Amino acid sequence: xxxxxxxxxxxxxxxxxxxxxxxxxxxxxxxxxxxxxxxxxxxxxxxxxxxxxxxxxxxxxxxxxxxxxxxxxxxxxxxxxxxxxxxxxxxxxxxxxxxxxxxxxxxxxxxxxxxxxxxxxxxxxxxxxxxxxxxxxxxxxxxxxxxxxxxxxxxxxxxxxxxxxxxxxxxxxxxxxxxxxxxxxxxxxxxxxxxxxxxxxxxxxxxxxxxxxxxxxxxxxxxxxxxxxxxxxxxxxxxxxxxxxxxxxxxxxxxxx
Ligand SMILES: C[S@@+](CC[C@H](N)C(=O)[O-])C[C@H]1O[C@@H](n2cnc3c(N)ncnc32)[C@H](O)[C@@H]1O
Numbered sequence: 001x002x003x004x005x006x007x008x009x010x011x012x013x014x015x016x017x018x019x020x021x022x023x024x025x026x027x028x029x030x031x032x033x034x035x036x037x038x039x040x041x042x043x044x045x046x047x048x049x050x051x052x053x054x055x056x057x058x059x060x061x062x063x064x065x066x067x068x069x070x071x072x073x074x075x076x077x078x079x080x081x082x083x084x085x086x087x088x089x090x091x092x093x094x095x096x097x098x099x100x101x102x103x104x105x106x107x108x109x110x111x112x113x114x115x116x117x118x119x120x121x122x123x124x125x126x127x128x129x130x131x132x133x134x135x136x137x138x139x140x141x142x143x144x145x146x147x148x149x150x151x152x153x154x155x156x157x158x159x160x161x162x163x164x165x166x167x168x169x170x171x172x173x174x175x176x177x178x179x180x181x182x183x184x185x186x187x188x189x190x191x192x193x194x195x196x197x198x199x200x201x202x203x204x205x206x207x208x209x210x211x212x213x214x215x216x217x218x219x220x221x222x223x224x225x226x227x228x229x230x231x232x233x234x235x236x237x238x239x240x241x242x243x244x245x246x247x248x249x250x251x252x253x254x255x256x257x
Contacts, residue, residue: 006166050117054080128184186254
């Protein structure tokens with residue numbers, strides 16, 4: 001891994017088997033918060049954007065009329081389909097597609113979700129405009145995504161994340177999300193920050209990092225002074241090596257009036 005940009009489809013098709021068994025993605029603490037903010041109803045018609053292996057779509061399915069899970073990576077969707085079949089979920093379907101060009105008519109959905117994915121989107125404004133378009137009036141968009149704690153630290157954070165996963169694009173601040181979602185026409189109804197403490201060995205293995213990339217990540221962490229490292233949520237071992245970091249996850253309910 002070199003840190004060169006890589007498409008999400010290439011990255012996630014290659015790593016689909018690891019994601020399918022990742023408990024952090026399947027059941028991590030942003031999921032119950034997202035479900036609570038979404039407040040799913042039996043009549044809801046749902047679109048889960050960048051559904052991956054279907055974790056959010058399949059958690060919603062028993063509570064709504066129908067769920068579509070959309071993703072760029074066919075290998076991720078194959079896991080979602082297998083899991084739906086295993087669990088006997090009949091009201092979910094999975095389609096290949098892009099967050100930035102949703103293949104649906106205006107007002108088709110009552111709820112749109114996207115979890116742990118918008119930091120990969122190249123054109124997040126397009127995604128927000130598309131989510132707004134495919135929602136019916138009164139519909140809601142519920143997002144869960146990792147955030148940067150400050151605009152000053154974002155370049156370091158994006159560099160750190162991109163070294164580990166070259167398909168990473170931008171880890172925005174809460175203020176940036178507020179501006180972007182307001183510009184798209186959404187009302188910010190409610191939000192929570194959910195901290196994820198991620199073990200460094202697990203985190204790098206999950207992304208298929210080479211020993212060279214692991215070294216580069218340690219060196220990247222060492223560039224911060226102690227105050228910046230604390231702000232970035234880095235945790236060090238006794239020998240000064242990076243052992244974990246805490247990633248704040250923004251979960252927000254946005255409404256289309
Ligand atoms: C970390 S996984 C998250 C999966 C899932 N939402 C979950 O909660 O477990 C990110 C997913 O985003 C997908 N993705 C990235 N960019 C995308 C885009 N522009 N359109 C659709 N899917 C995208 C990737 O293929 C990958 O499956």
